[in-house]
Amino acid sequence: MASSVSAKDVYSKGFNTVQESDTLSRCLETFKTVMPPVLAILNDKGKYEGMITRRSILRSRLDPATTKVRTLMKAAPSVTFDFSLSKMAKLMIESGIRQLPVFEKNKLLGFVTDENIIHAAVTEDWGNIAIEKIMTRAPHTIEANRSVGAVLSSMREYGISHVPVMDSGKLVGMISIQDILENIYWPQRHQTTGDIVGEKIETLSVPAKGIMARPVIAVEPQTGLREAEKKMHDHDISCLAVISNERLVGIVTKLDFLEPISQLEAAAERKISVQFGVKGVEINPEQQGFMMEEFDSFSHRYQDAFQLGTLFVYMKSHHNTSLRGTPLIHCRLQFRTVRGTFFSASEGWGVEPTFRVALDRLERRLLRSKELLAYNPKYARDYLRKIGLPQEET
Numbered sequence: 001m002a003s004s005v006s007a008k009d010v011y012s013k014g015f016n017t018v019q020e021s022d023t024l025s026r027c028l029e030t031f032k033t034v035m036p037p038v039l040a041i042l043n044d045k046g047k048y049e050g051m052i053t054r055r056s057i058l059r060s061r062l063d064p065a066t067t068k069v070r071t072l073m074k075a076a077p078s079v080t081f082d083f084s085l086s087k088m089a090k091l092m093i094e095s096g097i098r099q100l101p102v103f104e105k106n107k108l109l110g111f112v113t114d115e116n117i118i119h120a121a122v123t124e125d126w127g128n129i130a131i132e133k134i135m136t137r138a139p140h141t142i143e144a145n146r147s148v149g150a151v152l153s154s155m156r157e158y159g160i161s162h163v164p165v166m167d168s169g170k171l172v173g174m175i176s177i178q179d180i181l182e183n184i185y186w187p188q189r190h191q192t193t194g195d196i197v198g199e200k201i202e203t204l205s206v207p208a209k210g211i212m213a214r215p216v217i218a219v220e221p222q223t224g225l226r227e228a229e230k231k232m233h234d235h236d237i238s239c240l241a242v243i244s245n246e247r248l249v250g251i252v253t254k255l256d257f258l259e260p261i262s263q264l265e266a267a268a269e270r271k272i273s274v275q276f277g278v279k280g281v282e283i284n285p286e287q288q289g290f291m292m293e294e295f296d297s298f299s300h301r302y303q304d305a306f307q308l309g310t311l312f313v314y315m316k317s318h319h320n321t322s323l324r325g326t327p328l329i330h331c332r333l334q335f336r337t338v339r340g341t342f343f344s345a346s347e348g349w350g351v352e353p354t355f356r357v358a359l360d361r362l363e364r365r366l367l368r369s370k371e372l373l374a375y376n377p378k379y380a381r382d383y384l385r386k387i388g389l390p391q392e393e394t
Contacts, residue, residue, distance in 0.1 A: 007088060008081035010120045011102040011112040015040045020049055020073060024057050024064035037113045038099040041073050048108045050075045051099060058181040078103050085117050089262035092117075093312065096279045098254070118229055118257045126264075127226030131219055134260055135242050135250035137341065141166045142208055144173070148184055149204035151175050158345050159314055159332035162239040164248055165212045171241055171248045173212030178238075183211040218243045221250070228252060259336055263310045272299040272309045272337075279316040281329060287351045294359055302366065309337030315351070329354040333362045342366055 016036045031054040041050045050073035076097045098114040144167040165173035184203045218241040219228050242250040274295045312334040317327040331354045332345045344361035348354040
């Protein structure tokens with residue numbers, strides 16, 4: 001799939017710039033008028049120093065009128081013309097940055113975005129695959145009358161950025177982290193005059209239905225990836241609901257596209273691999289060694305059953321939350337295989353125990369899955385018994 005397509009074929013030529021000494025207000029003005037995916041940051045000598053996105057500004061909750069650009073500047077991994085789609089997708093997942101600067105002979109020429117990569121991938125034969133092959137099944141949902149605070153708690157607990165909103169069993173809306181930022185946090189910066197000032201409004205108690213996006217843009221499970229990508233682009237959204245017989249069966253985000261794209265070059269090796277995406281977490285060699293040993297053991301147990309797959313490990317720390325110097329870590333695992341996609345999550349103190357709990361939870365899901373039981377029922381039952389897990393879901 002798209003083996004001959006490289007960064008040279010897909011990057012967006014040209015870019016908008018700001019100075020590192022400019023304020024965030026200057027950035028927001030440019031994002032509003034020009035709508036670029038990213039801004040390149042230059043120093044006082046006109047040299048490229050990093051990049052900034054609109055989302056990072058909104059998430060920061062910093063005063064845009066006084067905060068300098070350099071405060072939120074990111075040093076994204078750079079790519080050259082020969083980088084493949086798979087390699088760039090892997091870089092985006094590992095770095096957590098969806099816009100990568102493209103260089104030729106140390107000169108910045110433009111940026112490649114997740115949309116560039118996804119669009120190029122779906123124009124090939126891969127785009128004929130049904131959306132159900134990459135979608136996240138049985139997504140976490142929330143009732144329409146639950147609070148925005150409850151939505152945020154779900155996003156934090158499960159490491160997700162989109163939550164479908166339900167009412168009496170029916171899908172009525174979708175909430176993204178962007179919706180919360182723009183409707184709850186961002187307006188607070190402008191509440192300096194008028195009747196709102198002085199009112200003690202608990203903004204996070206606003207019901208989910210009050211800020212959700214609707215109508216929900218949806219596709220059917222058999223919709224091709226190419227058609228689904230076009231629908232996301234045409235509606236300028238980053239998430240689609242997947243509906244079957246008027247029932248929500250899954251959702252698809254840009255990350256769901258990027259993950260299988262990042263696996264393509266390794267597909268021929270027919271093995272289980274691991275890929276890390278870390279944000280705000282410092283992992284030392286001992287911790288990395290521990291996780292690789294755990295993964296190697298996991299891979300050995302499931303190599304025969306799944307043959308090919310990638311375990312995506314996403315870790316992030318909660319700022320200003322620690323216990324005797326040990327940070328609170330959120331870990332989300334997504335195991336994409338030829339037999340389906342499985343996920344788990346955990347939250348705890350420290351890298352090793354949090355990873356181990358998430359991996360244990362993932363293993364429980366695998367061992368109770370129809371996909372593994374269909375492959376070898378005796379294997380799953382024997383292993384469940386060996387490690388002392390109950391045979392039926394409780």
